[in-house]
Amino acid sequence: MTQVIPATLIPGDGIGPEIVDATLSALDALAAPFQWDHQIAGLGGVQLAGDPLPQATLDSIRRTRLALKGPLETPSGGGYRSSNVRLREEFKLYANLRPALTIVPGGRYDKIDLVVVRENLEGLYIGHEHYVQIDDDPHAVAMATGINTRAGGQRLLEFAFEHAIATGRKKITIVHKANIMKALTGIFKETAERLYEEKYKGRIEMDTIIVDACAMKLVLNPWQFDVLVTTNLFGDILSDLVAGLVGGLGMAPGANIGADAAIFEAVHGSAPDIAGKGIANPIALMLAAAMMLDHVKLTDKSARLRHAIDATLNVDMVRTGDLGGTASTGAFTKALVSRIKNG
Ligand code: NAI
Numbered sequence: 001m002t003q004v005i006p007a008t009l010i011p012g013d014g015i016g017p018e019i020v021d022a023t024l025s026a027l028d029a030l031a032a033p034f035q036w037d038h039q040i041a042g043l044g045g046v047q048l049a050g051d052p053l054p055q056a057t058l059d060s061i062r063r064t065r066l067a068l069k070g071p072l073e074t075p076s077g078g079g080y081r082s083s084n085v086r087l088r089e090e091f092k093l094y095a096n097l098r099p100a101l102t103i104v105p106g107g108r109y110d111k112i113d114l115v116v117v118r119e120n121l122e123g124l125y126i127g128h129e130h131y132v133q134i135d136d137d138p139h140a141v142a143m144a145t146g147i148n149t150r151a152g153g154q155r156l157l158e159f160a161f162e163h164a165i166a167t168g169r170k171k172i173t174i175v176h177k178a179n180i181m182k183a184l185t186g187i188f189k190e191t192a193e194r195l196y197e198e199k200y201k202g203r204i205e206m207d208t209i210i211v212d213a214c215a216m217k218l219v220l221n222p223w224q225f226d227v228l229v230t231t232n233l234f235g236d237i238l239s240d241l242v243a244g245l246v247g248g249l250g251m252a253p254g255a256n257i258g259a260d261a262a263i264f265e266a267v268h269g270s271a272p273d274i275a276g277k278g279i280a281n282p283i284a285l286m287l288a289a290a291m292m293l294d295h296v297k298l299t300d301k302s303a304r305l306r307h308a309i310d311a312t313l314n315v316d317m318v319r320t321g322d323l324g325g326t327a328s329t330g331a332f333t334k335a336l337v338s339r340i341k342n343g
Contacts (some may be wrong), residue, residue, distance in 0.1 A: 004297055008060040009036040012070025013043040014270025015280035020070045022282035022333040023289050026308070029340040030301045032293060037064060039334075041083045041165040042072030042270075052083045059088060067263040068284065068292055071270040081127065088120050093258035094152065095159045097291070098267060100246045103283075104313055104323055109245045115169070115227045116242055117160040118235020122152045122257060123184070125232045126237040146184045148231060159257065160229040161200045171205040175214050175230035175238065186227040188231050215241060243267055250281030250322045253288035255295070262295055264288040278328045281320040283309055286336075308339040 005159070011017040025033065025067040039057040052072070061067050062266050074082040096118040102111055125147040134140035145216065164172055174193075178186035189208055196206045201260075211234045217224060218238070222245055228238060243252035249268035256263045266284035274280055286309060294301035312318050319325025327335070 002035050004035040005066065006064040007034045007036060007292075008057070008064045008067035010041050010057065010067060010069040010072075011038075011039050012041070012270060013073040014071060014272045014275040016042075016070025016270055017046075018070075018275075018278065018280050018329050019266065019282040019285045020068070022329055023068070023285045025291055025333050025337055026286055026305060026340060029337045030293075030304060032135070032289075032298065032301055033066075035296070041069075041087075042074070042139050045083065046080070046335075052080045053090075061087070061091060061261050061263070065261045066292070066296070068285075068289060069263055069265045071266060071268060073270045073272070085125060085127070088256055088258075091258050091261035091263070092121065093256035093261065093263060094119065094121050095156055095255075095257045096235060096239075097255040097257060098235075098242070098252065099162065099287075099291075100239075100242040100252060102246050103251060103310055104247055104319070107247055108224060111338060112222055112242075112245045114222060114225055114242050114245070115164070116235055116239040117156070117227060117229045119148075119152065119156040119231050119241060120235075120258075121232070122146075122148045123232035124311065125236075146181075148184055148187050150187060150191050153188045153231075154195060157188075157192050157195050157229065158199075160227065161195070161204065164227045165200075165204055169204065169227050171207065171226040173214070173225055173228050174206065174208040175211050175228055175234055177210060177211050179210060179235070185231055185234075191211070192229070211238070218242065218245070239267060245278065248322055250284055250320065251287070252284050253286075253291055255288065255291045257295075262292075264292040264295070278330060279321050280329050281322050282329055282333060283320075284312075304340060308336055311339050312336045 011020045037060045039060045041053050041057050045054050052192035072083045097114045100114045126147050131139045132141035176185040176189040178189045243249050253268035254267045288307045290302040312335045316335050318327045320327050
């Protein structure tokens with residue numbers, strides 16, 4: 001009998017509970033052996049426990065070291081700090097892995113197979129920001145500090161190289177802005193070049209590119225790239241760009257991998273504009289669940305899940321509205337579960 005795998009489940013806000021339910025149906029159909037510990041965070045955490053990241057949720061992830069998470073709402077401007085960013089810090093989730101693979105053919109860009117590896121803890125996301133008052137304007141000046149460390153960059157780069165080699169990738173492209181932010185992003189480029197010479201030369205190709213040129217080339221000819229590795233802010237932006245190449249946020253999964261835990265989620269947010277309508281596309285979270293199955297080495301189940309998603313979309317032609325179809329979240333999930341069970 002397969003051993004049970006304890007894991008934390010956070011339904012999240014907005015469309016979170018709808019896409020988490022759909023994903024659980026798929027995992028149940030696969031007989032995935034996760035033993036879920038249900039916890040709350042985000043707006044749900046504030047409403048039910050007075051805290052966007054309750055202690056019980058942190059304790060659960062500390063125990064299971066594995067979580068599947070729906071999107072968490074973060075107020076813009078003021079309000080509480082992002083629970084996502086806090087989770088990354090708390091569990092040192094230094095690598096954010098975001099694959100983008102074409103599943104629905106015939107779109108504006110076909111046959112895309114890219115991976116963005118984003119540094120998740122440093123850079124301009126460390127939250128050292130403040131305003132300076134001048135005369136009677138309290139927001140006259142805004143300041144932010146970015147911090148990138150050699151050790152932090154090296155840890156992420158080693159993860160990226162090892163992952164790329166283990167998954168048969170051919171080329172890593174280091175994305176930076178070292179012509180302007182010479183220290184802040186120069187250290188990342190320099191660390192990559194040194195690491196490549198010392199450890200990875202001959203095992204995989206590596207080149208470097210400035211982020212603005214990278215954005216343009218991704219739009220003109222994305223097939224020239226394979227694995228993009230970059231610092232926090234650039235990774236955030238480029239991974240959404242890359243998600244757009246494969247049909248939008250509804251198709252983009254993400255994994256936050258770290259020293260103390262791994263948390264799997266969709267790249268998209270809580271989509272408050274469509275929450276509760278039963279029309280959200282659950283595929284991004286399902287693909288995140290497939291990455292979670294890979295992480296615990298249940299690769300036969302992850303392959304079955306990916307195959308069933310492909311067949312439901314392209315053979316049964318059942319698609320949600322964001323993909324041009326008319327299926328509800330429930331109808332898509334029902335068709336997918338039937339594909340998982342019947343092949
Ligand atoms: P969003 O990703 O929630 O939505 C952007 C657009 O994409 C919306 O029109 C939405 O309806 C659509 N969309 C997103 N996911 C979809 C899906 N699965 N199926 C169909 N359509 C989908 O971004 P937005 O509106 O900027 O953020 C909403 C909230 O989510 C904010 O509070 C933000 O902080 C939070 N957020 C949380 C993330 C996380 O927990 N990892 C990531 C990004 C945003």
